[in-house]
Amino acid sequence: AAGVIQSPRHLIKEKRETATLKCYPIPRHDTVYWYQQGPGQDPQFLISFYEKMQSDKGSIPDRFSAQQFSDYHSELNMSSLELGDSALYFCASSLGGSQTDTQYFGPGTRLTVL
Amino acid sequence: QKEVEQNSGPLSVPEGAIASLNCTYSDRVSQSFFWYRQYSGKSPELIMSIYSNGDKEDGRFTAQLNKASQYVSLLIRDSQPSDSATYLCAVKVWGSARQLTFGSGTQLTVLP
Numbered sequence: 007a008a009g010v011i012q013s014p015r016h017l018i019k020e021k022r023e024t025a026t027l028k029c030y031p032i033p034r035h036d037t038v039y040w041y042q043q044g045p046g047q048d049p050q051f052l053i054s055f056y057e058k059m060q061s062d063k064g065s066i067p068d069r070f071s072a073q074q075f076s077d078y079h080s081e082l083n084m085s086s087l088e089l090g091d092s093a094l095y096f097c098a099s100s101l102g103g104s105q106t107d108t109q110y111f112g113p114g115t116r117l118t119v120l
Numbered sequence: 121q122k123e124v125e126q127n128s129g130p131l132s133v134p135e136g137a138i139a140s141l142n143c144t145y146s147d148r149v150s151q152s153f154f155w156y157r158q159y160s161g162k163s164p165e166l167i168m169s170i171y172s173n174g175d176k177e178d179g180r181f182t183a184q185l186n187k188a189s190q191y192v193s194l195l196i197r198d199s200q201p202s203d204s205a206t207y208l209c210a211v212k213v214w215g216s217a218r219q220l221t222f223g224s225g226t227q228l229t230v231l232p
Contacts, residue, residue, distance in 0.1 A: 039219060048208060049164065051219035062219050096163055100218075106152055106171055109220060111163040 008033055010099050010112030018118045019087050027082040027115045031099030037061070038080040039098040039109060040072060049096060055080055084117075092119045123147055124211050126223035134231050139196040141226050143209030146190065152212035153185055153192045154220065157205045164208055168194065199230040 011030040019025050031038050037056045041049035042065075051064035055074035066072075069087075074080045084091060094116050098109040127142040141155075152171055156164035168183040170176045170192065176183045182195040196203055206227045210220040 037218065041220075048222035048224050049220075051221070054219055056218070064219055094161075098220075106169075107218075108154070108166060108169055110166065111156075114163045116161075 010097055010110055012095075012097050012112040012115050014115060015113065016116050016118075018120065020120055021087060021089065023087050023119075025084045025087060025117060027084070027095055027097075027117070029080045029082070029097030029099075029112060031078050031080070031097075032101075032110060035099035035101045035110075036078060037100045037102070037107070038074055038078070039100070040066075040080070040082050041096045041098065041111075043094040043096060043114075045093070052082070087119045089119050092117060123221050124209055124223040126207075126209050126226045128226075130227040130229060132229045132231055133199050135199060135201060137199050137230075139199045139203065139228055139230070141194040141196075141207050141209075141228070143192045143194075143223055144190055145192070145209075145211045147211070147213050148190065150190075150211045150213050153183070154210040154212070155181075155183060155192075155194045156208040156210060156222075157203075158208055158225070159205045164210075167207070196228075199228075201230045201232050204229045 039054040040052040043049040052066040054062045058074045072082045094114045096114045097112045100107040133139045155167040158164045170183040180197045184193045206225040208225045209223040
């Protein structure tokens with residue numbers, strides 16, 4: 007079965023640079039979520055989109071922005087990168103955005119900021 | 121206090137034993153509960169979801185939910201070394217919010 011696709015899988019950036027992470031949800035899934043997981047920490051919710059509209063916002067820094075496109079893929083844009091942004095970034099997708107829908111996670115993008 | 125708390129690990133069990141993982145949550149309007157397994161450096165993989173009080177079984181895994189006690193657990197029967205991973209309890213709160221709130225995870229090691 008098709009899974010969530012994320013690209014790139016690994017990314018190395020310098021401080022103050024920008025980065026763009028991409029997420030392609032499972033086909034027919036209409037909801038995308040972004041999570042950040044620092045070393046030894048649990049995933050923290052950043053932002054989500056349902057039917058191409060922002061649905062919820064978590065602990066996403068103002069330096070980050072995201073959107074969902076007409077084909078339901080999503081991009082997380084990160085500017086003025088800081089050392090503390092080094093983490094695993096997961097995208098998850100679900101169908102329907104209801105309380106009982108299940109989120110399936112992509113393989114993640116490992117961002118390293120030097 | 122975290123909204124979702126998991127029993128402190130690491131937890132070690134011998135191969136073939138039952139592993140018991142526990143999770144409590146603080147928000148009484150929490151409605152959906154999930155257990156994910158995460159291997160080091162990999163993404164969370166869904167093990168079980170549970171929405172109603174009681175037990176839900178899927179193969180070697182049983183999830184138990186008690187909303188009155190705000191408690192959800194995961195039992196792994198006949199534990200295998202391949203079950204060694206971090207188990208994340210995740211909760212979804214009723215309302216407009218659709219995101220998952222995770223516990224800190226319990227690291228399980230199954231000893232051969």
